[in-house]
Amino acid sequence: MGAIYGIGVGPGDPALLTLRAAEVLQRVSAVMAPRATREGGSLALSIARPHLPASCAVLEAVFPMTEERAVLEQAWQDAAAALLARARQGEAVAFLTLGDALLYSTWSYLLRAIRRQDAEIEVVTIPGITAMSACAAAVNRPLAEGRAPLLVWPDAPPTDLAPLLEIAPNLVFMKAARHLRRLADMAEARGAAAVAVQRCTLPEQRVIGDLRDDPGRPDYFTTVLLQAEGGR
Amino acid sequence: MGAIYGIGVGPGDPALLTLRAAEVLQRVSAVMAPRATREGGSLALSIARPHLPASCAVLEAVFPMTEERAVLEQAWQDAAAALLARARQGEAVAFLTLGDALLYSTWSYLLRAIRRQDAEIEVVTIPGITAMSACAAAVNRPLAEGRAPLLVWPDAPPTDLAPLLEIAPNLVFMKAARHLRRLADMAEARGAAAVAVQRCTLPEQRVIGDLRDDPGRPDYFTTVLLQAEGGR
Numbered sequence: 001m002g003a004i005y006g007i008g009v010g011p012g013d014p015a016l017l018t019l020r021a022a023e024v025l026q027r028v029s030a031v032m033a034p035r036a037t038r039e040g041g042s043l044a045l046s047i048a049r050p051h052l053p054a055s056c057a058v059l060e061a062v063f064p065m066t067e068e069r070a071v072l073e074q075a076w077q078d079a080a081a082a083l084l085a086r087a088r089q090g091e092a093v094a095f096l097t098l099g100d101a102l103l104y105s106t107w108s109y110l111l112r113a114i115r116r117q118d119a120e121i122e123v124v125t126i127p128g129i130t131a132m133s134a135c136a137a138a139v140n141r142p143l144a145e146g147r148a149p150l151l152v153w154p155d156a157p158p159t160d161l162a163p164l165l166e167i168a169p170n171l172v173f174m175k176a177a178r179h180l181r182r183l184a185d186m187a188e189a190r191g192a193a194a195v196a197v198q199r200c201t202l203p204e205q206r207v208i209g210d211l212r213d214d215p216g217r218p219d220y221f222t223t224v225l226l227q228a229e230g231g232r
Numbered sequence: 233m234g235a236i237y238g239i240g241v242g243p244g245d246p247a248l249l250t251l252r253a254a255e256v257l258q259r260v261s262a263v264m265a266p267r268a269t270r271e272g273g274s275l276a277l278s279i280a281r282p283h284l285p286a287s288c289a290v291l292e293a294v295f296p297m298t299e300e301r302a303v304l305e306q307a308w309q310d311a312a313a314a315l316l317a318r319a320r321q322g323e324a325v326a327f328l329t330l331g332d333a334l335l336y337s338t339w340s341y342l343l344r345a346i347r348r349q350d351a352e353i354e355v356v357t358i359p360g361i362t363a364m365s366a367c368a369a370a371v372n373r374p375l376a377e378g379r380a381p382l383l384v385w386p387d388a389p390p391t392d393l394a395p396l397l398e399i400a401p402n403l404v405f406m407k408a409a410r411h412l413r414r415l416a417d418m419a420e421a422r423g424a425a426a427v428a429v430q431r432c433t434l435p436e437q438r439v440i441g442d443l444r445d446d447p448g449r450p451d452y453f454t455t456v457l458l459q460a461e462g463g464r
Contacts (some may be wrong), residue, residue, distance in 0.1 A: 008365070015252035018242070018361065022251060100365045100375070103382070108374035125372055127365035129250065133240070133332045137357035142340035143332070147387040150335070151400060155379040167399050168383060 001122060002087035004114060005094040008101035008128020009047040012221075013201035016129045017047060024126060025051035029091040032059040032083060034106045044096040059083070059093075063106055072109070080113035087121050100128045104154050104174065132172045135197040135223045139207055143225065144170040161186045161226075169228040177218035184211035187226055194226040234319035236346060236353060237326040240333035240360020241279040244453075245433035248361045249279060256358060257283035261323040264291040264315060266338045276328040291315070291325075295338055304341070312345035319353050332360045336386050336406065364404045367429040367455045371439055375457065376402040393418045393458075401460040409450035416443035419458055426458040 005024050010016035025031070025048050033045035045058065061079045064071055079095075086093045097105040102125060114123055132152065136143045144150035151168035157179050158164065164171055173183060180196055187194040196208035198219045208215055211224070237256050242248035257263070257280050265277035277290065293311045296303055311327075318325045329337040334357060346355055364384065368375045376382035383400035389411050390396065396403055405415060412428055419426040428440035430451045440447055443456070 010250070013252070015255065016250050016359065018248050018250055019254060020245070020247035023247065100362075100368075102368040102373070103365065103375045104377060105374075108377050111372055111374075123372060125369035127248065127361050127369045129359050129361065130332075130365065133335065133359035133362065136332075136334040137359045140343055140355060140357055141334070142337075142343075143335045144384065144386070145336065145340050149386065150384040152376065152382040152384070154376070154381065164399060167396060 002090045003092050003122040003124055004083050004087050005092065006101045006107040006111060006123070006125045007048070007094050007096055008099055008105070008107075008126060009044050009096050010129040011099055011131045011134040011201045012043060012047070012199065013134075014047045014050065016134065016201060017051070018126065018128070021126050021128070022051045024092070024094060026053065027092055028052070028056060028094045030057040030059050030086055030093045031096055032061045032079060032093070033096045034061050034063050034079075044098050048094075048096050076109045076113040077117070079110055080117055083110075084114060084118050084121060088118075097128070098131075100130045101125045102127070103130055131174065131200055131221065131223050132225070134200045135225060138197050138200055138205065139195050139225070141195065141225060141227075143172065157183055157186070161190055161192070165190060165192070165228050171226040173224040173226065175220060175222065176224040177215065177220065177222035180208070180211040180215060180222075180224070183224055183226065187211070190228055192226050192228040194224055196222055196224045198222045233354060234322045235324050236315050236319050236355050237324065238333045238339040238343060238355070238357045239280070239326050239328055240331055240337070240339075240358060241276050241328050242361035243331055243363045243366040243433045244275060244279070244431065245366075246279045246282065248366065248433060249283070250358065250360070253358050253360070254283045256324070256326060258285065259324055260284070260288060260326045262289040262291050262318055262325045263328055264293045264311060264325070265328045266293045266295050266311075276330050280326075280328050305345075308341045308345040309349070311342055312349055316346060316350050316353060320350075329360070330363075332362045333357045334359070335362055363406065363432055363453065363455050364457070366432045367457060370429050370432055370437065371427050371457070373427065373457060373459075375404065389415055389418070393422055393424070397422060397424070397460050403458040405456040405458065407452060407454065408456040409447065409452065409454035412440070412443040412447060412454075412456070415456055415458065419443070422460055424458050424460040426456055428454055428456045430454045
């Protein structure tokens, strides 16, 4: 029987792949790596590459950078169909995602598209190391401790941190590159500590200890960890 | 030069160790596995064990189940001193934690105690797979998607979910075993979907699709994923 694996390959460092992911990659007949961003797709594939059999096929999957739901839906349905065609013939195939497979990942949408087309096929998700865990490790700072909640914010930060900090003293802002100065101002106003990490675990990783330092070209993979007083 | 590694060994399945963690474990002279809960310590050690050299020492570290800060602080300082004594002699030593190393983990406290005693020694954190990522994978459900925030709640749930859901439609409740029925009621009142996973990725893993099903003895490792309408 065939199966479709959704594999979180971690934030970038190939050594942050799990043993389970490496084992599965060694026996798939095809992988699909999304090209959601210019860098994204090839990075996920390059992390997986050393583990793939020489005969492994690489399936095309371009998910356009659009918010048009119909366009995206079609892309997910096409990708699901391509994976299903092989799995139904008994092949093991894998869909690769950066970070964790079910946290702000294309795999979530694809999983739904697969299930819409086939309720029976075996679908296995293999979790991956999140960017936020890797960023915290890079700066040796806790994401959250004790009884204090953690809030992960994948969108542009709001104009006021107060409502967020009332709920959780530990905040993670993803894709935060264009908001560093504003986050610095808001953190300072609240007596919160903040640090940014760009391209975490990649050779070009950069830690921005003062968010007012000009990071140069905004980088898609920029995470900010912010902790209010008493967050521990 | 010696080094102290803080290693997240993942939620339980030994195959969810990262390649990097496995590589480091193969060359440490000593590991310390905390016994914060009766199960916790030995589980982290059993995950790491197959990778450890035969000569590897296992260091005692009992962190009592108390909220008395002075007692805990002494335990962390003692553990830090034991690791530092070896690292200063050039050894590589590791502290093991379940899940991720810096998300609700003893390593956060130990890291601080180490830094207080020694500002120079090399301290390396290796991130791990979080329980929530593993739980999401176990039930093939996204933790969060698109622009919708994710809130992780490590404590007893509040009496009203409304303030939380106003901030984030995706909620994760950790150590939620004693609150399943109440979470079920609150989820229903808000039209939210909820699922619980106990002892995720362990042989005795149990998925509780209806939180009103009696789970029997409350288990420390119980995670609830809750998603409000429009959470996607």
